[in-house]
Amino acid sequence: MNGRDCAMGTKQSQVKIMRFNAAQTIKDRLTMREVLEHYGYTAKRRIPCPLHNGEDNNFEIKEKTFMCYSQCGGGDVITFVQKLFNLSFTEALKKIDIDFNLNLYGEHTFEDLRKSH
Numbered sequence: 001m002n003g004r005d006c007a008m009g010t011k012q013s014q015v016k017i018m019r020f021n022a023a024q025t026i027k028d029r030l031t032m033r034e035v036l037e038h039y040g041y042t043a044k045r046r047i048p049c050p051l052h053n054g055e056d057n058n059f060e061i062k063e064k065t066f067m068c069y070s071q072c073g074g075g076d077v078i079t080f081v082q083k084l085f086n087l088s089f090t091e092a093l094k095k096i097d098i099d100f101n102l103n104l105y106g107e108h109t110f111e112d113l114r115k116s117h
Helices: 001-028 033-038 077-085 090-099 110-116
Strands: 059-061 065-068 073-076
Touching: 001 077, 001 090, 033 059, 033 077, 073 077, 077 090
Parallel strands: none
Antiparallel strands: 059 065, 065 073
């Protein structure tokens, strides 16, 4: 392995650590209720699933997690945003960062905000 390969490995490790830190911060700071309400959904304990536009109250929220008992499965606030907007994990982290003004990736430009919505 040459110096360049080593530097590339270090950079990739730093990116993974940054993503992990951002994910943990998001999970620590935001509740499912906050996320649902931000994206325009009623945040009662059981509601129709916003991920598949369900009609029955098959979507349950807890403080930090959700579960759709019909077809969407469950997860945390990041998984919810991934599924709601069909995003990758990294894209969901960035969208949440911008939408909730967390500044985990630094200051956001107007263009960042426009792309997020």
